[in-house]
Amino acid sequence: MTASDAPLAVFDVDGTLVDSRASIHFGACEAAKALGLPEPSYDRVRQIVGLTLDKALHTLEPQLTMAELAEFVAAFQKSFRVRYEAGHEEPLYDGVMPTLRQLKRDGWKLAIATGQNSRGVARNMARPEWSELFTSAHCASDGPGKPDPSMLLAAVHRNGATLERTVMIGDTSHDMLMAKNAEVTGQGVGWGFHTVEEQLAAGAIHVANDFSDLEAALNRFAAKV
Template identity: 65%
Template sequence: MTRPLAVFDIDGTLVDSRASIHRAACEAARDIGLPEPDYDRVRQIVGLSLDHAMAVLEPGLSPEDLARFIAGFRASFNRMYEAGHEEPLYPEAMATLRRLHRDGWRLALATGQNRRGVARNLAREGWADLFISSHCAEDGPGKPDPAMLHAAMAACDAEPESTVMIGDTAHDITMAINAGVLPLGVAWGFHTVEEQKAAGARHVAGTFGELCVVLDGFAARAPVSRVA
C-alpha cells in the first residue's frame, strides 16, 4: 500500500501569520530603540528558529540587546494571544489536509515555531487527529538543517523517496533538498515564487487545488512503503 508522507510548514503555508509576525518584530524593535523593520526584511527570516531569525534581522546587536530583542518578540506574541488573537488558516487549508488524510497520506509538521506555538496550532479543531508527528526548532537544529525532516520520516516510518516537504520559504526548500525529499513551494506565503525556485523548489503551487494535483501525481509515482 502506498502511503506517502507530506510534511507541512505552518507559518505562511497553512496559517496566515504575516501581519502578526511583522507586528511582533516592530514592537520588539521599538522596545530596544530600533527603527521598525519593514515587512520585506521581516519576511526573509520567517521559518528560521527565533534566535537565528532575530540575529539575521538585526545582525549588529550585542548579545544583551539580541536577548532583549528576542524576548520582546515573544512578549508581543504573548500579548496578542492573551487578547484572544489567533492567526487564520488560509482558505482551503483545512479542506486540503482532510482530503489528503482521507486519501491515505501520512501528515506531519516541520516549523520554525517553538513547541508552545506548535501546541497552540495542534489545539485547532481537527488538527490533532490529522498529524502523526510535529517537529520544531526547539527539538534540535532549525531550518535549513534536515534534522526535522529526518525526525518526521522516522516518526512516520517513511523513506525520502516517498516524502514531500511543502513550505513557503527558501528555508523550507533547502531543508527538503538537504533531506533528499521532494521540495514543493506555495505562492501565498512569505517568500516569492522566484525565491523558492532559486532555492530549488520542484514546483510552486499557486492554489491549494494546484498543490493537490501535484501531490496526486507524486502519490501515483511514489514507491510502495510500509503501512504506518
C-alpha cells in the same frame, strides 16, 4: 495503498497553513521599538521567517550584542504572548482544512515541521481536527532549525516513511533548502512569505498557486512514487 507505502506530506505552518504575515511583522516592529531600533520593513521581515527566532532576529539586526539579541527575542515573544492572552489567533488560509482532510482520506500521512517553538506547536495542534490529521509535529525546539534537515528527517523516521515518498510543503527558501538537505522533494506554495522565484532557486520542484494546484501537485507526486 497500504500503511507501509503511504506517502508522507510534511507541512510548514507560518505562511503555508496559517496566515501569520501581519502578526509576525507586527511582532518584529513591536520588539524593535522596545529596543529603540527602527521598525523593519515587511520585506526585510518576510525573508527571515522560518528560521529559529534567535537566528531570524540576529539576521534582521546583526549588529546586536548577545545580550541585546536576547532582549530582542524576549520582546518579540512578549508581543505574541500579550496578543494570544487577549484571544488573538492567526487565521488559516482558505482551502487548508479541505485539502488536509482530502489528503488524509487518500491515505497520506501528514506531519508538521516548523520554525515555531514547542509552545507555538502546542497552540496550533489545539486547533480543531489538527491532532487527528497530523501524526507528528516537529519544531525548532527539538534541535537545529531550518535549513538543517534534522526536524524533517525526524518526521520521516517517526512516520515510518522513506525519503523517496516524502514531500516537504512550505512557502520559504528555508523550507526548500531543508528538503534538499534531507534529500526529499520540496513543494512550494505561492501565498506565503517568499516569492516563487526564491523558492524555485532554493530547489522547489513546483510552486502551487492555490490549494487546488497544491492537491494536483501532490497527486502527481503520489502517482510517481
